[in-house]
Amino acid sequence: MPQFVDRVVIHVRAGSGGNGCASVRREKYKPLGGPDGGNGGRGGSVVLVVDPQVHTLLDFHFRPHVVAPSGKHGMGGNRDGAAAADLEVKVPDGTVVLDADGRVLADLVGAGTRFEAAAGGRGGLGNAALASRTRKAPGFALRGEKGQARELTLELKTVADVGLIGFPSAGKSSLVSAISAAKPKIADYPFTTLVPNLGVVSAGEDTFTVADVPGLIPGASRGRGLGLDFLRHIERCAVLVHVVDCATAEPGRDPVSDIEALEAELAAYTPTLRGDAGLGDLAERRRAVVLNKIDVPEARELADFVRDSIAERGWPVFAVSTVTREGLQPLVFALRDMVTAYREAQPKPVLRRPVIRPIPVDDTGFTVEPDPQQPGGFVVRGARPERWIDQTDFDNDEAVGYLADRLARLGVEDELLRLGAQPGCAVTIADVTFDWEPQTPAGGDVVMSARGTDTRLERTTRVGAAERKAARRRRRERGDRP
Numbered sequence: 292m293p294q295f296v297d298r299v300v301i302h303v304r305a306g307s308g309g310n311g312c313a314s315v316r317r318e319k320y321k322p323l324g325g326p327d328g329g330n331g332g333r334g335g336s337v338v339l340v341v342d343p344q345v346h347t348l349l350d351f352h353f354r355p356h357v358v359a360p361s362g363k364h365g366m367g368g369n370r371d372g373a374a375a376a377d378l379e380v381k382v383p384d385g386t387v388v389l390d391a392d393g394r395v396l397a398d399l400v401g402a403g404t405r406f407e408a409a410a411g412g413r414g415g416l417g418n419a420a421l422a423s424r425t426r427k428a429p430g431f432a433l434r435g436e437k438g439q440a441r442e443l444t445l446e447l448k449t450v451a452d453v454g455l456i457g458f459p460s461a462g463k464s465s466l467v468s469a470i471s472a473a474k475p476k477i478a479d480y481p482f483t484t485l486v487p488n489l490g491v492v493s494a495g496e497d498t499f500t501v502a503d504v505p506g507l508i509p510g511a512s513r514g515r516g517l518g519l520d521f522l523r524h525i526e527r528c529a530v531l532v533h534v535v536d537c538a539t540a541e542p543g544r545d546p547v548s549d550i551e552a553l554e555a556e557l558a559a560y561t562p563t564l565r566g567d568a569g570l571g572d573l574a575e576r577r578r579a580v581v582l583n584k585i586d587v588p589e590a591r592e593l594a595d596f597v598r599d600s601i602a603e604r605g606w607p608v609f610a611v612s613t614v615t616r617e618g619l620q621p622l623v624f625a626l627r628d629m630v631t632a633y634r635e636a637q638p639k640p641v642l643r644r645p646v647i648r649p650i651p652v653d654d655t656g657f658t659v660e661p662d663p664q665q666p667g668g669f670v671v672r673g674a675r676p677e678r679w680i681d682q683t684d685f686d687n688d689e690a691v692g693y694l695a696d697r698l699a700r701l702g703v704e705d706e707l708l709r710l711g712a713q714p715g716c717a718v719t720i721a722d723v724t725f726d727w728e729p730q731t732p733a734g735g736d737v738v739m740s741a742r743g744t745d746t747r748l749e750r751t752t753r754v755g756a757a758e759r760k761a762a763r764r765r766r767r768e769r770g771d772r773p
Contacts, residue, residue, distance in 0.1 A: 298444070298445070298446050298447070299348045299352050299355065299445050300443070300444050301355045301443055301444075301445060302355055302440070302441075302443075303409040303443060304337070304356075304359070304409060304438055304440040304441075305334055305335065305336050305411040305438030306336075306360045306378075306411045306412065306438045307362070307435050308333055308362045308411070308415060309331025309333075309362035309363045309364040309415065310331050310364045310414075310434050310435050311328060311330050311364075311415035311417035311420070311421075311434070311435075312328035312329050312331075312365035312367055312432055313326075314326065314367035314368070314417070314419075315327065315418075315428060316367075323428075325419075325427070325428060326417075326418040326419045326421075326429060327419050328366075328367060328369075328417030328419050328432050329365030329367070329371040330365045330372065330416050330420055331362055331363070331364050331371075331372045331435045332363045332365075332374040332375060333362050333375065333411055333412070334362045334374075334411035334414075334436075335362075335374075335378050335411050336378070336407050336409060336411040336438075337377075337380060337409040338379050339382050339388065339397070339406045340379050340403065341384050341400070341404040342382070342384075343384060345382060347383060347447070348445055357408075358378075359375065359409070360376065362374050365417040365432070372414060377411070380408075384400060385399070385400060385527065386445055386446070387448055388408065389443065389444040390442075390443060390444075391442045391443075393444075400450060400527075409438060410439045411438050411439075412435055412438045415432060415436075418430070418432050421433070421693070429689065431689045431693065434683065436678060436681055436682065449527065450500070450527055451500040451501060451524075451528055452501070452528065452630045453499060453501045453528060453529070453530045453532055454502045454504065455501065455532050455534050456531055456532065456553055456557075457534035458539075458549055458553075460536065461534045461549075463503045463534045464488065466503075466534060466583065466611070466613050467488055467501055467503040468490070468613075469613040469616060469619055470490065470501065470619055471490030471491055472491070489501070489503075492623060494623045494626070494627035495624070497627050497630075499627060502524060502525065502528060504524045526573070529576065529577065529629075530577045530578075530579065531576045532579045532581055533549075533553060533578065533579070533580045534583055535549050535550065535580065535582055535583060536549075536583055536584060537585065537591075537594045538587040538589065545593070545597070546580075546597045550580065550601065558573075560573060577629050577633065578604075579607050579625065580608045580609070581622065582594035582597070582598065582608065582609065582610040583612070583613065584612060585610045585617065586614045594610045607625055656673050656701065657671055657672065657673030657701060657703060657706075658671070659703065659710060665717050665719075667716050668716055668717035668719065669710065670719045671718060675701065677720060680694075680721040680723050714728055715728070
């Protein structure tokens with residue numbers, strides 16, 4: 292039996308960018324050909340796309356991890372790495388995307404609607420792109436950025452014009468099957484409907500959709516029974532129809548008390564899409580009441596008795612029978628008129644324009660704060676410093692020196708001095724901690740040195756050509772073989 296899933300938690304991770312290449316062109320008769328390392332390719336993003344052929348979130352239930360491909364690394368000969376293709380993930384119409392804190396990130400309605408769930412990382416620059424007047428042949432390249440990783444919650448909220456609400460076994464599924472071509476499961480036991488059923492209803496030249504959702508019981512707004520599953524799927528409905536069982540034999544049940552119980556649950560429920568499309572809370576939606584099962588004589592008498600008291604609320608009341616089809620045609624055309632009035636009252640959709648938010652001129656792009664876990668230390672936060680940390684190869688002294696130059700030009704060192712940082716104090720950026728040495732002339736002209744080294748750093752362990760030549764001479768004097 293097919294399984295219906297309307298709420299899942301997924302883990303999305305975009306692809307990382309490819310690393311840049313550190314290469315020097317070597318040709319015959321051209322020993323100093325210059326740097327020719329290419330850039331890394333961009334990582335693929337994870338994009339959610341609405342597909343009308345998808346009706347459930349079942350695939351994510353079994354495969355909650357979604358990973359996009361990474362970009363290729365750069366190569367010598369000024370060859371850039373290939374960019375990875377975006378991973379498009381199909382979701383059903385009406386999917387709402389929430390972050391780990393429950394904030395709504397996107398409401399995906401309409402075929403083809405797209406949302407970038409995780410952005411791919413940018414590729415690292417090769418040494419050809421890093422060459423400058425003072426650093427003519429860089430012996431390093433930048434690493435690619437890591438792809439964005441997020442935990443998202445997907446909720447499916449049925450897209451329908453009319454939502455049928457009522458107690459279990461009130462006849463909602465029978466009503467949908469009688470006024471549309473839908474064939475939901477119908478039985479005489481509670482909670483027969485476990486998943487929403489959609490039906491398309493024709494009224495003259497107009498059509499509208501009707502949703503039959505799981506039955507409601509007192510306490511549904513607090514998660515009792517199938518309440519949350521029920522309430523989630525009527526958030527988009529413009530018209531709510533109370534389907535009341537006038538032939539129920541349960542003690543303490545009558546049409547008026549059933550409607551009051553349903554209204555109390557609607558008022559207690561807080562929609563995720565508050566204010567979506569101008570609908571407002573559930574308590575503000577248009578209402579209609581259907582007194583069902585009047586083919587039973589006692590039910591017809593009860594419907595005639597309570598009809599006027601329910602109509603005093605200002606709601607249209609219809610007495611119907613899905614068995615004999617009595618009263619169905621007036622109900623269908625009345626719902627058509629209510630849906631049409633709602634559609635006409637909606638403002639015309641306005642094309643979204645791109646919003647440009649320039650960065651203020653006094654925004655440094657980073658903050659420096661005292662480290663709460665390490666006395667005398669500081670923590671640097673900011674998109675650019677943290678991205679530069681990920682791009683740096685800390686096994687290469689020249690790359691570390693380039694990082695120091697970038698941080699100095701950004702103003703991190705001046706801010707540390709202003710806050711009273713002492714030499715040797717711990718400075719943490721992202722997940723890397725440094726021993727800060729202000730005497731390092733970061734940001735100044737780079738002194739020419741061997742590739743992969745920086746004379747401003749004392750911790751250089753790279754073996755130079757002169758040292759290797761001296762080592763070979765000593766081995767020959769001892770008679771050793773290389």
